[in-house]
Amino acid sequence: MDQISESKIIGVATRRVDGPLKVSGAAMYASDHHFPGLLYAWPVCATIAKGSIANLDSAQAEKMTGVVAVYHRANIGKLYRVPPAAGMSLILDEKRPPFEDDEIRYYGQYVAVVVANTVEQARAAAESVKVTYNRDKPDANSKLLGSPLTTDKPEEKSKRGDTATALKSAKVKVDEVYTTPVETHNPIELHASVAVYDGQKFTLYETSQAVVNHRDVLAQMLGVPPEQVQVITRFLGSGFGGKLWPWPQSALAAACARNLNRPVKLVVSRQMMFQNVGHRPAIEQRIQLAAEPDGKLTAVQQDYVNHTSMLDDYDEGCGEITPFIYSTQNLLVTGGLARRNVGNPTAMRGPGAVPGLFALESAMDELAVSLKMDPVQFRLKNEPEMDESLNIPFSSRHMKECLTVGAEKFGWSNRTPQIGSMKKDGVTLGWGVAACSWLAARSETQASVELRQDGSARVACGTQDIGGGTYTVLAQIVSHETGIPVSKIDVVLGDSALPSGPISGGSWVTASVTPAVLEAAQKASQALLLVAVKSDGSSFKGKKPEDLELADGMVRQKGQAQGAVPMAEVLQIAKVNSVSGQGKSEGTLEDSKPKYSFHSYGAQFVEIGWQPEIARLRINRVVTVIDAGRIMNPRPARNQIEGAVVMGIGMALFEETMYDSRSGAPINNNLADYVMAVNADTPQIEVTFLDYPDYNLNALGVRGVGEIGLAGVAAAITSAVYHATGIRVRDLPVRIEDLLPMPKVNIA
Amino acid sequence: MAIDEHENEPKTSLGRLTRRSFLSHVGAATAATAIAPLASSSASAEAAPTEAASTKIPGTVPITLRVNGQSHAVQVDPRATLLDTLRETLHLTGTKKGCDHGQCGACTVHVNERRINSCLALAVMQQNAEITTIEGIGGPENLHPMQDAFVEHDGFQCGYCTSGQIMSAVAMVKEPWGKTDADVREAMSGNICRCGAYPNIVAAVQAVRRMS
Known part of the structure; x- marks a missing residue:
């Protein structure tokens, strides 16, 4: 492939060309679009998580001021199912069109939608639609390993050697279960659809990370040729995966516009964002590692189960990185799905790799402790020569340099391994490290x-x-x-x-x-x-x-x-x-016999400060070294890595969507109770790009930096927490009560 | 401006609609709810209500709001928040909705020079207030120093929380905070940036504080 090394603009920090529009409020996001005759739609959400609709009474709502229509299963009109995905087209997670039947499978499922002249009228009327249910007991249980799966047995995802034998004969072993909770993407931009219909063509202003796929999906659902649907997303208030594929509100807005021949705006509320537009699923992973006393890995086994919805199969793919990140003769990754009464899970930033690496890198740290080896040295010792899962060379891999450069910048050589041994200004310090990786592709x-x-x-x-x-x-x-x-x-x-x-x-x-x-x-x-x-x-x-x-x-x-x-x-x-x-x-994704293993790599170094006397845990500083090919524009690239680290802090310490076991409702469904990192939580973050071009991927040698920065952060933090406190937290997020010695109380 | 922002788009702004095209598209009865006109100039500040505002829409009440130095006579639902009124009635869509609960800060505007969450204010209660939105701070061609600093320091990614961040930052600079980065982080923690551009937001705010 061509190699372009010289450039006056590639690799040069460049001000964003869309910056002035974004800082002045002039950039047009989906819900900013307005049209003559615009109506507002507000969905009615199920207040049970399992059961069926016994009766839906919209008489009172229909009489309310400003109400134009109330739609439900009986009168929404045709919405079709979409044929199976082909390549990068026709992809959606929640395949059942809204209102298709009267079954309720998750809390908040749309059961009706009100259209009115103002958003206030639509909302008030939606709250006046009377729905009665045949109520069943929902299952939103987060215990997953050992649960009945969608398949007879866990699916084998990657295998080499004989893991069972190697684990049995191992000198040093780790065998632990790691759990990550439901995380909700929560981009600050609410999902929204503004649908315009002119009697033939639909123009849909959507919050979409994939306008072409969105067009193909909506054309199928509406039963019109793709030429009659245009999807526009000039600006997107981010998505983190939550806006990759269409969600039911898009079909609802389009159907309302079709039925009324008027433009319709439907903005999903923040509460609905916890129910109707995807989440990272709850995951349990059992990790078994074995090593020789000198630190050579001999076996890696990862068995994960993630929850999925009642109708659709979403596989988190936690073994994304495991098969190639370290050298080992024996490896087995299995995965399974367990159905729960929850909205459909979907890809969230670094799907599979991010929770997978939390578990794997935590276990690596535990094994390093058992081996009495430095965790950086332990990883360096197990660096592979090639992608051992596919037996092909790495296109461009500088993992060792990520670790050594990061160690140097962090001052890792000053680390004393004993628990609680490092102090500064009366605060106990903990230092942790994790490696990370994410795919590269065209x-x-x-x-x-x-x-x-x-x-x-x-x-x-x-x-x-x-x-x-x-x-x-x-x-x-x-x-x-x-x-x-x-x-x-x-x-x-x-x-x-x-x-x-x-x-x-x-x-x-x-x-x-x-x-x-x-x-x-x-x-x-x-x-x-x-x-x-x-x-x-x-x-x-x-x-x-x-x-x-x-x-x-x-x-x-x-x-x-x-x-x-x-x-x-x-x-x-x-x-x-x-x-x-x-x-x-040309794409590399469909290549069934790739010549190279394309990935990005990185190392995360974290210092935490722990003050048990006031139960205060803070992230002090993070050093991140990223090998993501040549960096096209260092300014936004650095910003993305820093932002990913911030999200990693949220993942490690704050974020968890909790379901009420009785109702199946996500109970912390707002931005005060679903805690995300704010400015005051942000530590000093030092980002270094190694900047080695990957010319096997394209002539400029560029890969991408959207996800890699989040991978490994949580494991580095929990390892640092262990270093400071001696407490290994394997269930995210770390809670302050995990770190406090609990008095033994006998409850009679 | 390097981005061809409105290419292929149907008309989206009030300014480009004539009354005829507007009324030909929708019934006159629904017209006033669909869009209420902006008062044309500040001279009309205390003038009689404009045509649409005088059209009685069921369930709405007439109010006058003073936004970015201009008065606007509009019909609003008495339940309408200041946020929804800015966005849906006045079409000042630079102010964003992120949570509708005062938890994220995306809707931050200035009311009588203080920063508030416009999702927690009812429009009918703001009739005597001086309201400033991001559009009143500076446009793409004439950026306020804080807006320019956000571009220069890359204090955003997706840009959605940015209006609120900048409105908070402009107000924060005049508030009695200390000089350190930690002070800025604390003062700006009511504005969530899910992209996590916090280090650059702090850099932008501090650059402006050092200038003044």
Whole structure:
């Protein structure tokens, strides 16, 4: 593959091109769109988690002021099921269309929707719809290992060697269970759908991390050809996976707009965000590790079970990283799903890898303690030469350097391993470390680039910017190829009518758009050179296009600054408004026989401060070293890693969605009771990028940084907590009561 | 502006709608609820209510709000929060809804120069107040120093909580806080950023504080 190492703009810290719109409130998010005649929809949510609707009485609601319609199973009209997913199309988690039957399978399931002239009227009427239920006892139990599964036995996910024998004969072993609770994505932007229907075509303003898939899914559900659906997400108030696939409110808004022939806005409430738009499932993982006394791993076994909903199978895939992160002859990963009366789980930032690495890296720390080995040295000792699960080479792996550079920056050599042995200003310190990894990939992508007479360029791709800086990345790639400054490049994203782009997930947008946008820009440049040699009045007329080049926004003889003519002038002389080019990236995701194992790597070092006398646990500082290929734009990349560390602190110390065992309701369904890290929780965070280009992935050597920064953080924190307190917390989040010695009380 | 923000979009802003296109699309009876007009200039501050405001919509009451130095005579549902009125009636959508419970800070605006959560205020109770929203602080072409600092220090990712962060920050600079980063972190902890851009938010706020 081509290698582009020199660039004036790739790898250079660049201000976000969409920054001024975002800081002035001018960026248009889904629910900001407004249309003449707009109506407001408010769903009615089931107040049981299992059972069926006995009676739904909307008479009173229908009479209320401003109410236009109340829809439920009997009158919503046709909403179809979607055929099985094919590649990156037709994906959704909750496959049952809303109102399909009268069964209730999770708390908060939509049972009706009210449409009214104002949002207040819609909400009040929704609260006046009287629903009675045949109530069954729900199961939201978070005990998962040993539960009945959706399959006869756990599914084998990865296997090599003979783990059972190796574990039996092992000299040093760890065998523990780690649990992670339901986490709710909680982007600050509420899920929202604004549906406009003109009698034939649907224009849907959605909170979507994947506009093209969203279009395909909604076209199927509505029973119309995809050309009659356009999905627009100009700006997304992030998603963290929760906005990857369509949720039922989208079909409801579209159906209401269809039925009434009026635009309809449906904004999901924060309470509904805990019920109706996905979550990271509850997970239990048993990890068994074995090693020789010298620290060589001999066996790794991971058995996980995650909960899923009553109708759909969501597999968290906790063995995502386990098979290749360390060298071991014997390895087994199994996974199973257990049904619960909960809304559908879905991918949340770093799905599989993040909870999987919490368990695996915690166990690695426990084994290092048993071996009396330094946890950094223990990991270095088990570095693999190749991806032992696939027997293929790593494309670009610098895990060892992540650990050694991180140790150096953190001051790890000053660590004393004894529990509670490190103090500063009367505070007990704990130091912990964890390794991390996340996949790297390309997803099939198309893009177009236009070079225009006014000296500007336009680049279009049906992907999204969810906060990672995709708008700026596309401008950088076009600027690199054409020399046109970023400020003169219009970037158009977030529209299913554009050339099909990647989902904003998997940390693969940057790697995916790179080849497509480079090719589109090259083709547009070639079209421009053709104009230059063919046009009357052009100083290049009659020359061969292959002898010319577009550099610094000027057409010139290859390598000669003299006689260069600005792009705008070339087009003006030719009386041509614009030239364009299309580009395409091949995906790596569907490659059944990959030549390389593509992943990013990192190391997380954490210092906590523990004051038992006032029961105060704080994260003091975090040092993160990331090997994620060449970094396209260091400014937003650093921001993403820092933000991921902040989310990791939430995961380790705060976040847990709790279900009432009697009602099945998520009881802490608001942002005061579901605690997320705030500014005051943020420690000093030092991020280092190793910046080794991965040219096997694309010509710029870029991978992606959306998820890797979250992986490993929780394990590094619990390991630091152990180092300070001697208490190993295996059930997240760490609670202050976990760390306090409990008096023995005999309850008679 | 490098992003072609409104390409392929149907008309979304009130400014680009004529009364005719508006009324031809919807019945006149529903017109006033669908959109209430912005008063055209500050000169009309105490002027008689505009046409739509005088159209009686069932369940709504007439009020006058003073936002970003302009008066707006509008019909609102008496239950309408200041937040929903700004967004749905005045179409000042820079102010965001994140929780509707005063827990996230995305809806922060200034009322009489103090920062408040507009989701916890009823519109009908703000008739004598001077309300400032993010649109009143600065636009994309004329950024306020705090807005510019947020761009320069990358104090956001998705941008959704950003209006609230900036409204909080602009007010916070005038509040009696200490000088340290820890003070800023404490003062800004009512504004949740799920993207976790906190280190850069602190950097932006401190840059502006050092300037003044």
